Amino acid sequence: MEIERNELLRFSTAGSVDDGKSTLIGRLLYDSKSIFEDQLEAIESTSRKKGHDGVDLALFTDGLRDEREQGITIDVAYRYFTTPKRKFIIADTPGHVQYTRNMVTGASTANAAIILIDARHGVIEQTKRHAFIASLLHIPHVIVCVNKMDLVDFSEEVFTTIRSQFEAFAAKLLIRDIRFIPISALLGDNVVNRSENMPWYQDGPLLHTLETMHISSDLNKVDARFPVQTVLRPQREGFIDYRGYAGRIASGFYRVGDQVTVLPSGFSSRIKSIKGPNGELEEAFAPMSVALELEDDIDVSRGDMIVRSNNMPESSQDVEVMLCWLNNRPAQPRAKYTLMHTSNEQKAMIKEVMYKYDINTMERIKDDVELKMNDISKVKLRTTKPLLIDAYKDNRYTGSLILIDDQTNETVAAGMII
Template sequence: MDLLRFATAGSVDDGKSTLIGRLLLDSKSIFEDQLEAVEATSQSKGYDYTDLALLTDGLRSEREQGITIDVAYRYFATPTRKFIIADTPGHVQYTRNMVTGASTADLGLVLVDARQGLTEQSRRHAVILSLLRVPHLVLAVNKMDLVDYDQATYERIRAEFTSFAAKLSIPDLEVIPISALKGDNVVNRSENMAWYQGSSLMHHLETVHVASDRDLVDTRLPVQYVVRPKSDEFHDYRGYAGQVAGGVLKPGDEVVVLPSGMTSTIEAIDLFDREVPEAFPPMSVTVRLTDDVDVSRGDMIARVRNAPRPSQDIDAMVCWMAPTPLRERAKLAIKHTTRTGRALVKNVQYRMDVNTLHRDQEAGELALNEIGRVQLRTTVPLLADTYAQNRTTGSFILIDEATGVTVGAGMILDGS
């Protein structure tokens, strides 16, 4: 079955966790004992309703404060599609958590409170989803039950957000009025909003087309592992395993191994138990070549006439995730696909205000949760594309060498 990854975003108390709880409940994806525990907790707090947010806000501090702090991943499936949900925080101080949750998302789900309309945080989350090149965005106008399901309120918010989104890179936008608490337009169409002619949220999630969002033109296979079985039956077997990041691989294709530049032809493509006629994103496969060429972890298999150019000078947008600011001349470890090395911060060009899109060129550094344009020099050439071209080969993480902690996430703009 097809898989859809989506991330929720929005201001505090807009109902993100409640909406996910409603999706899990109405799609029958939770166990009876889980529901009974949530109902008992809700009653003990004196609520006259079931607090569905308790299904996702698992940390004790989250339950005590009534807010989401860390990214919570939930999995469920319907007869037509599998889903992975990243429930991300709304607080500005947890921007790094939202970037983490949305970095692999096919769709971003931004919630707004129908009573409040668009807020600064709503706009900030839309900007971040745009920067991360999340191809599909849904604006869910929540808590419609608290404005008596008023169409004029929905239309006003829809028009305001559509106007704002026109300034961003959002190729697909859908606006859906819902009530996560009551269940209106979440899984089933709402009788209270007969004026709304669109689909329910679940129907949209089940039918949104994501296969064409992947790069099927530029062939990229970062090598994760060299497979050499130690058995007599497969004594001569030599394969190169990894997850296809772009393009389509087929037996007979002429390929180049980077950074060495050696060329060969694909002999066969293997899954765990069989050969396959082709491989495409996001399949994990083992490729066998007709020639014995030197290939190791961190190398990349690409098409001869369509290969990334190795580069050690990287221009990227970086989201900084550490309490200590990112400053020029800082030295960090860098991980790009399966390749690792070290990086020197040459220049912090500007810091971006994600609320106004203003570029502060006098900043000189990036503090915790800030996003800015940074120039890096790496010790090893990166086999990279721009992030706009390929979200896998166009992204990287920065790591503190002393602690091993991930301190930055980058989106490559250019390399030369």
């Protein structure tokens, strides 16, 4: 089917409590007819039991029963839908300051972020916090949806004022593309269909923006990075001498005949063949999963990286990272953790906490070095062996890592390499 080949867009939603995130996603799914009949019937039934006249759109994303009973969304809810033009993965993240870690988790792989603003309240502290985290994660596209325009009489003046407020704040952030859309998620204005109540707004509705947004340039096509996940040595007839290195291309292109270097050993060779799921390939690119065969017999193992010889990543045992602490237990001073980076696993220690961010004010705090849940800090990590890294802003895959507690096997932190 043609739809199966559609480009995938991942986007996250964020906003203050009661700004209408769940209602907005419900409206997107409902108006784009992306709801199965049995789901719709169940939600219609639940809406009637709650005494609603129509469908409670927020129920499409409030997946946990106890969340529904409390009337709030407290976790990251992932939803999937498809239109004839594009496939989507939505991460609905909570707005409370104590769930910063959830927003970081939900937005870490996003191509775009939707930030909701209540038209009655304008830009508030939580709006700034969400924009700051989107900037920190280098999300390339931000769509600011000024919601509940029906409660301010669809006023162009209100929308223009909020837009100016956000632009003044965003001038200090690293966001390449910001778009503004006035909407009413409850009534459907400018969500899937163009609003008749706001003729002064001439651009497309939200779904059109998501469907037409250019995202191919978000992948790093320059730096060829191939972390080896496993070594293939099939013992079948015709494959006796075959030795392939399988994994997913993190970035860039690889072609048969390319001069490559295996790191950390530094040995060089040329690509003899590239095999994909459907057979031989002349070239492959991110994010394809392939097996590379080299012309020379080099000792290569899981955790190594095959790169172009004229384009090397940085290699270092002291790595500066923006770290978001995810665990209930604070970080232990100079404790050792298992660090996972691409297909590489090794021990690491938090050598120094350089400063922490006040998420609401964006101020740097240097006199409080204890890492607690939801803290975002700049730290120095010391690893047992050199890491092969790129800056997160250049390559999300080779520029990100996680720390795991050896005793509990819990993921305690996520980091973005600076």
